[in-house]
Amino acid sequence: MDRWSRRNTRDAILIAVTCFVLPLLTIPYWPGFGDGEPASLAHLQWGLLLALAMLSPHKLYFRIGYLSLLLAWCLQLLLRAPEGTALSLLLRSLPLYAAMYGWTVLCAHWMGWPRPPEQARIRQRDIVPFGAIAFVLYPLGWALGHALVNGLFSAVSPPNLLDHTLQVGFSRFFGVLCLTLPIVLYFTGRHEPAPIPSRMLWWEWMLLGGYSMLLTALLWALPKQGEHPLGGLIDQRFMLAALMVWAVLRLPWRWSAPLIAAVTMLLVYLVGAGTRAGLRTDALHLLQIGFEMSILQQLMVLTLVIGRDNRRAIARLAQESRRDGLSGVPNINALRHDLAHHPQPPAEIGCLGIEHLDNLMAGYGLPAQEALTAAIHDHLAPEVQAYTLGMGRFALVPRAQDLSWKALLARIEHFEFNLGESQVRIEPHLGVCPLRDNSQQSLDLALDAAYGAMQAARRRGETAPVFATPGLSDPAALRAVLETHSLALSLLRRRQLELHLQPIRRLSGGAASMGEILCRLRTDDGRLLMPRDYMGELDASRGVVELDRAVIETLLAWMRDHAATLPYQRLTVNLTGRSLVSENFRNWLLYQLDIFPGCAERLCFEITERAVGGSLAQVRPLLDGLSQRGCLIALDDFGTGMQSFERLQQLPIDLVKIDGTFVRNVADNPRDRDLVRAMVAIARAYQAETVAEYVEDAGILAALEELQVDWVQGYHIGRPAPLSTLPAAAGSAA
Known part of the structure; x- marks a missing residue:
């Protein structure tokens, strides 16, 4: 009392x-x-x-x-x-x-x-x-x-x-x-x-x-x-x-x-x-x-x-909506609320990105991410108010107008996150953008620009803050990319894809006995989306696995229906890196080849050195399974990587596709000619045949024939055409 x-x-x-x-x-x-x-x-x-x-x-x-x-x-x-x-x-x-x-x-x-x-x-x-x-x-x-x-x-x-x-x-x-x-x-x-x-x-x-x-x-x-x-x-x-x-x-x-x-x-x-x-x-x-x-x-x-x-x-829910549900750190809703009630907005706003957060979650679990988010917020509290944007991204509002962003980044770099007996160092990237006023529109524009600057710092490996400048990040372009990516996924899942084929001809013979399968996506209004329109974003996500599955499903069904009239000995199909390391995809592909008899002996799967990367142990079971079923394996873009020759030794490679950067000028550039000659010799040392891409005129074709390349591919040999016209096209080429 x-x-x-x-x-x-x-x-x-x-x-x-x-x-x-x-x-x-x-x-x-x-x-x-x-x-x-x-x-x-x-x-x-x-x-x-x-x-x-x-x-x-x-x-x-x-x-x-x-x-x-x-x-x-x-x-x-x-x-x-x-x-x-x-x-x-x-x-x-x-x-x-x-x-x-x-x-x-x-x-x-x-x-x-x-x-x-x-x-x-x-x-x-x-x-x-x-x-x-x-x-x-x-x-x-x-x-x-x-x-x-x-x-x-x-x-x-x-x-x-x-x-x-x-x-x-x-x-x-x-x-x-x-x-x-x-x-x-x-x-x-x-x-x-x-x-x-x-x-x-x-x-x-x-x-x-x-x-x-x-x-x-x-x-x-x-x-x-x-x-x-x-x-x-x-x-x-x-x-x-x-x-x-x-x-x-x-x-x-x-x-x-x-x-x-x-x-x-x-x-x-x-x-x-x-x-x-x-x-x-x-x-x-x-x-x-x-x-x-x-x-x-x-x-x-x-x-x-x-x-x-x-x-x-309602007030409690509004307060809770301004906090991250896992870490308790203020979120983007809190940022909008605080700026709307701030008498004088800050001159600049920052966007902080923490890299490799997915590795932290994989190694220590979700509680580690929550603890790290809260620890970074507390560590920055004396100088900035940090608002989490999710997955290691923070919006930073300085408490003083004379804040040094460079000193703040150095402070973050020296931060050590203690998790049990382990000490974790973080890799930060920082983007900064001026803030015009505390209106909603100004905040959104500044956040977009600061986020774009942070992404630029991450791509370039910058160790200093990157300040947003005109042209550094175009939100409209990013939205267009996202829309295209979503459209591509939608078309894939509805199987609105159209397979095209580009012939591959053996130099020692006249007929084109192989062809590379190329994928186009047909939109609802009849337009064709080319790979350059959608592959960039798909390649950074699981969408490429869906793409590979859709192409193979469509191709195997077509081969089954046209088994008697198929004029080519082999059809080559590209496999992306995410598909190569996916255990689920491996099991699915080998099962599909087993239930479509006679198809495996007429397929060749192309892989790139970049797709293999450091996942050789995960890739090898799939390639061995394909070889055992009679498929050929082609190493695409040969010569562009540092480990191209090593891959010939490590993997069951049947074909080596020489990258077009060495082929375009082979008729006029002695250095390119010597490189192609060396690649042909190395491929034959490993019992592999060679394929030259981007053969666009007769001069290039004559030079490749002199260098004893086995196969040629390019617009001079044949342009891509829909798979539905394959028998007629093949007959005319013969």
Whole structure:
């Protein structure tokens, strides 16, 4: 408990005065049961005391209020009781008041109050327990206590005792109805805004005016309950409640709670006033009115609570959306939010990329990536605010205008990430772009440019920040590439591909006995997408594996249907590097060759040295399986790599395709001619035949024949043509 302060003393005095004065404020009515004497319909002081028992941060508040109320009751007893009966009444009632002290505290405890300050708010699940305990158990306990005390210690007749018991129960019920829930609502939510804080539209004003006019007309036209001019509100209490629901939706809680209390007390007063003119006031009717009013009040409070909870849930979700779900680091949504609320945007914004994050995940798992993201954020916190963009990418906003990006990059390079007993160094790349203002459009443009600069730094291997300049990165071009990549994948998966064939002729013979299969993609509008349009992006993704599968599936089906008319001895098909190392692709391809008998002996698969790379152990099983089934293996782009000759020794190569860069000028360039001669000699040393690409004129063909190249391919030999025209084309070439 906090130490008692001067403010606590002031609050205690205010509570004591209020509890002393409230018993003087009565709402008289003439009950239809008993002797007909007037009584008080609502004892407001008991509603206040129950609210104090629920809210009091200091138990002394409730004790002071209860003692003040007891003193007020004693004073009234001394002034109003018949001479000689005051002392007996006092002694008879003190046990009841002592018991009701504990009963009030117990009821508050059953409702889950008082609560710590951080949890002191009305929740949705509090409404039903409040209705059951505050509106039923609490008044019932008072009524039973009064009946027990007076039945044991007085000579009241049973009918009169029952009437007095009902009056006590009703007075406590309506006292709680008027004050308890509105007071708790006010002190736990007085800083809450309106559930609908926006300004009212014109049609809302018209609807409100029409509804108010209708309510006024009903009050004027219909018979009134009693002589009071507002007596008709009792009958129209549901219309009034609908108007109140609208009001609590539009008003802050600090106004809604007093309004609920005021309207409730007005209706209770009108019930009491109506009894003077013959309003039905038997116990069942009072119980019906009280039950309806309690339900309506709880519905209004529930409306406020649901609105508050929805607003907080939306705010919480918005806050969570501004954090990465795994690492807890602010994300791009947080960046947009912070810049929108920043009075002065930074002059520049950076984009940081961390390389080889996939290796970290493969070696240490996803938690390592989360820990690294959080560690980098914390490491950069003194100088920049880092926002994760996912997969090792960060947007950086400097905290000071004079930040040195070069020094920041050096700081990142010296960062060591400790993961268990391992220390991991990171490889950063940094792109920087000016930020014009804090608008959404400026941020997006700056981020695109900074990201493009970071990508340029990664491609070029820069060890210093790269500043965005015009032409360094073209977002429109990148979007066009992405669209083309997506289109290519879509066409592949719908098998809208068209196979073309370019003949390969043996120099020692006249006919073209081999042909290379080339893939084109046919769009919905009839255009052909050439490999140069889509291979760059496909080659960087698993799309190339889908491409290889689609080509082989289509080709094998065509070979099966045209087995009797196929004029070529061999058809060559390119295999990409991702397909070569894919175990799933290997199993699939070998299975396809097994279920299409006779096709393997008529196929040749081309691979490149770059596609093999350092994955020789993964590539060899596929090549061995193809060789065992009768396929030939060709090494494409021979001579362009540093390990071309070594691959001849390591792999089962049957054909060596000499790269076109050595063939184009072979007729005029002695150095190219010597290189081709050497390649022919080396290939024959490994029992492999040679194929020269890019044979485009008769001079090149004559030079290759002189160099004893085995096969030639190029536009001078034959241009690519659709596979559907293959028999006719082959016949004309022969």
